[in-house]
Amino acid sequence: MGGHWYDEEAGPMIRPFTLTGGRTRSAEAAGFDLLAQVVAVPGTRPAVPLDHARSALLDRIRAAPRPLAELAADADLPLGAVRVLLGDLAGQGLVRVAAPATAEGGPDARLLRDVIRGLRRL
Numbered sequence: 001m002g003g004h005w006y007d008e009e010a011g012p013m014i015r016p017f018t019l020t021g022g023r024t025r026s027a028e029a030a031g032f033d034l035l036a037q038v039v040a041v042p043g044t045r046p047a048v049p050l051d052h053a054r055s056a057l058l059d060r061i062r063a064a065p066r067p068l069a070e071l072a073a074d075a076d077l078p079l080g081a082v083r084v085l086l087g088d089l090a091g092q093g094l095v096r097v098a099a100p101a102t103a104e105g106g107p108d109a110r111l112l113r114d115v116i117r118g119l120r121r122l
Contacts, residue, residue: 032068032083035100039065044094053077057085061095068097 040062050058057075060066066074072082089095 032086032097033100034067034069034079036068037065037098037100038068038071038086039096039098041094041096044092046094047092054085054088057082058089058094061089067100 038061040058046058057071060071060074068082068086069079071086072079075082077085086095086097090097
């Protein structure tokens with residue numbers, strides 16, 4: 001997205017709210033964590049033609065799955081706008097956003113406290 005959306009002298013040429021249609025939230029994107037892994041669903045095609053922003057974002061995801069925060073940085077777009085765009089792509093079944101590994105089945109708090117206490121005794 002880089003060069004197309006940004007002019008060195010003028011700054012951003014298209015405001016993020018324009019890319020999202022004025023939306024600041026997406027129902028599908030409600031639980032998207034910064035470290036959530038974004039992966040393209042293989043063999044899927046958009047049901048309707050995608051605009052440039054969504055198409056470019058999908059191309060980035062297809063090139064290499066990556067965390068949401070990294071995707072937003074690479075796209076040079078605000079995190080909120082990327083969440084809305086990803087929500088749209090997820091709603092069409094084009095991408096899957098998986099919770100970060102630390103949120104799924106991570107160690108419980110009691111175990112971590114025990115480890116910290118043990119380390120302090122050393």
